[in-house]
Amino acid sequence: MERTDYYSTIFKRRSVKKYDQTPLDKKTLEEISNHIKSLKPMYDNIKTEVKIIPLEQVETKKKQAPHYMAIFSEPKGDYLVNVGYMLQQMDLFLSGNDIGSCWQGSPRPNEDVLKNSDLEFVIVMSFGKPKKSKPEELHRSSASDFKRKPLNEISTVKGADKIVEAARLAPSAGNSQPWFFTGDENMIHVYSSKPYAVKEHKAPKVQKYNIISMGIAIYHLHAALEHFGKKVAILSDENAKTRAPENYEYVVSLKAEYVT
Numbered sequence: 001m002e003r004t005d006y007y008s009t010i011f012k013r014r015s016v017k018k019y020d021q022t023p024l025d026k027k028t029l030e031e032i033s034n035h036i037k038s039l040k041p042m043y044d045n046i047k048t049e050v051k052i053i054p055l056e057q058v059e060t061k062k063k064q065a066p067h068y069m070a071i072f073s074e075p076k077g078d079y080l081v082n083v084g085y086m087l088q089q090m091d092l093f094l095s096g097n098d099i100g101s102c103w104q105g106s107p108r109p110n111e112d113v114l115k116n117s118d119l120e121f122v123i124v125m126s127f128g129k130p131k132k133s134k135p136e137e138l139h140r141s142s143a144s145d146f147k148r149k150p151l152n153e154i155s156t157v158k159g160a161d162k163i164v165e166a167a168r169l170a171p172s173a174g175n176s177q178p179w180f181f182t183g184d185e186n187m188i189h190v191y192s193s194k195p196y197a198v199k200e201h202k203a204p205k206v207q208k209y210n211i212i213s214m215g216i217a218i219y220h221l222h223a224a225l226e227h228f229g230k231k232v233a234i235l236s237d238e239n240a241k242t243r244a245p246e247n248y249e250y251v252v253s254l255k256a257e258y259v260t
């Protein structure tokens, strides 16, 4: 398995919901495990842990994937955005290596797994080989195969359509696409549909998954900016905070500079 170009995977990935129940071989699982160690956090002061767990250790109504990975986090700051940002790197890594995956809101690790972590369980991602080994089960053939809002409904960013397009195609819980982007190619401001701000531990489920989805879109933006040779800094911009479009709340800004 290799670290493929995430930018090109963004344009073909899809959620895989039906799996071949045969477990992946040991070597592949080891490589996936190793890749987990290289995930880049959005905030490096938030402790996280990602565990691969077999189906037997997952509580799920529909038994559906041979494997799951569960992410645990210290519940502080924008930890849900951080979780989306981190685990989306696995979604792209797996898809780029022809392994299916899907963010999953309802399954939970069983008590044995939960009690082995000091951190808060956040969400799982299922993964494995798709049930039917047809290329269309794993990848879309073009951007028109994605059901997404048009660019002009989610962005007023100037001069960076190719970058924002990567965020437009991001997966989100229930395909809610809760994002809006403003700015230009040097500074992209990211907003989430209201209500965004929630107290730690108190996020109702839908809200929690929307915030995770914001992290996913931010990772897609980041991957696209890097693909076009930019160095990215994620920061909070006081001006952008006060200029949120109606019904949206500020999340973060991505400052992009050419690497010299």
Ligand SMILES: Cc1cc2nc3c(=O)[nH]c(=O)nc-3n(C[C@H](O)[C@H](O)[C@H](O)COP(=O)(O)O)c2cc1C
Pocket (backbone or CB within 6 Å): 013, 014, 015, 016, 017, 102, 103, 104, 105, 106, 146, 170, 171, 172, 173, 174, 175, 209, 210, 212, 213, 216
């Ligand atoms: C945070 C999050 C939670 C999700 N939860 C579920 C889920 O519980 N069940 C499911 O079938 N899909 C789930 N999805 C997958 C979305 O439905 C899917 O990403 C969206 O419809 C877009 O489709 P695509 O991923 O194939 O592009 C989830 C996605 C995200 C980002």
